[in-house]
Amino acid sequence: MLRASLTRSSSYSALLRRTMSTIQAKPFKLALVQLGGLSEDKTKNLEIAAAGVKEAVSQGKVDLVVLPEIFNSPYAVTAFRKYSEPIPNDLPAQAGSLESESTKALSQMAKENKIWLIGGSIPEIESDTDHIYNTCTVYNPDGDLVVKHRKVHLFDIDIPGKQTFKESETLTGGNTLNTFETPFGKIGLGICYDIRFPEMAMIAARQGVVAMIYPSAFNTTTGPIYWTLLQRARAVDNQIFVAMCSPARHPGASYQAYGHSSVVAPNGDVLAEADEHPTIVYADIDTQLLASTRSGLPVTVQRRFDVYPNVADGN
Numbered sequence: 001m002l003r004a005s006l007t008r009s010s011s012y013s014a015l016l017r018r019t020m021s022t023i024q025a026k027p028f029k030l031a032l033v034q035l036g037g038l039s040e041d042k043t044k045n046l047e048i049a050a051a052g053v054k055e056a057v058s059q060g061k062v063d064l065v066v067l068p069e070i071f072n073s074p075y076a077v078t079a080f081r082k083y084s085e086p087i088p089n090d091l092p093a094q095a096g097s098l099e100s101e102s103t104k105a106l107s108q109m110a111k112e113n114k115i116w117l118i119g120g121s122i123p124e125i126e127s128d129t130d131h132i133y134n135t136c137t138v139y140n141p142d143g144d145l146v147v148k149h150r151k152v153h154l155f156d157i158d159i160p161g162k163q164t165f166k167e168s169e170t171l172t173g174g175n176t177l178n179t180f181e182t183p184f185g186k187i188g189l190g191i192c193y194d195i196r197f198p199e200m201a202m203i204a205a206r207q208g209v210v211a212m213i214y215p216s217a218f219n220t221t222t223g224p225i226y227w228t229l230l231q232r233a234r235a236v237d238n239q240i241f242v243a244m245c246s247p248a249r250h251p252g253a254s255y256q257a258y259g260h261s262s263v264v265a266p267n268g269d270v271l272a273e274a275d276e277h278p279t280i281v282y283a284d285i286d287t288q289l290l291a292s293t294r295s296g297l298p299v300t301v302q303r304r305f306d307v308y309p310n311v312a313d314g315n
């Protein structure tokens with residue numbers, strides 16, 4: 001019995017060593033810019049974002065900066081089409097080739113500050129189909145657009161008297177999962193409500209991401225209950241870092257964002273969390289924690305796909 005369990009635990013560590021050796025990661029500094037003062041003026045919102053990114057890097061070396069969901073437009077189904085812009089499908093796209101107002105501005109923020117930038121999300125129009133998407137764009141330190149993620153799961157909520165919102169009235173859901181490579185490791189992308197669907201984070205984690213990062217804008221009904229819970233759940237499920245970046249609360253706006261941008265470690269510890277006001281949340285991402293968390297509790301190599309039913313069919 002003892003012998004069997006020793007054999008099993010040493011084979012877990014061998015397997016773990018093998019899987020960890022495929023993850024190329026080094027420590028990096030993350031900044032989540034919880035923007036305040038956003039309005040209906042797209043150009044002004046982009047200027048606020050540019051000032052926020054600049055402020056984030058002024059505090060010392062930062063490698064990756066994140067902006068919130070739909071920061072250049074009001075978060076309203078009636079606004080998405082009006083604010084939408086085309087975004088290239090063929091990626092990477094060089095900084096100089098970007099044409100729309102927001103992608104050009106975001107590219108410049110990345111280039112000027114020499115950072116990786118997860119540019120929150122913006123409404124995208126695809127001219128061939130006339131579909132509108134809620135799309136996150138990511139830029140390297142040269143300002144090239146390296147990847148985009150279209151929100152896969154559309155936020156349709158109806159809690160009478162509290163929160164009603166139906167993104168699917170005007171948006172189309174994306175149909176791809178997206179990660180991108182950086183010198184400090186692979187990063188997985190989701191947008192806000194996407195965090196409620198554990199399959200996305202699990203697949204990204206199995207592809208070797210260090211972190212799942214979600215530009216977001218939860219609300220004051222679901223935020224207090226689920227915001228931290230969901231981040232800790234995705235982190236612990238997959239033993240990865242998880243971060244969500246929100247706009248600040250805005251008393252005059254039709255949609256009240258929850259705020260509370262935060263970063264969670266692979267063991268579920270909340271490393272940093274904002275309140276509801278405009279601010280920047282910083283976190284040092286110690287990638288050693290991926291290995292130490294996984295070797296203590298080897299869940300990432302104990303999955304029993306031979307036993308689980310086919311998830312999609314429920315058989």
Ligand SMILES: O=C(O)CCC(=O)C(=O)O
Nearest residue numbers: 155192193217218219222
């Ligand atoms: O899942 C939630 O409770 C909030 C999601 C949300 O606000 C969004 O997807 O924009």
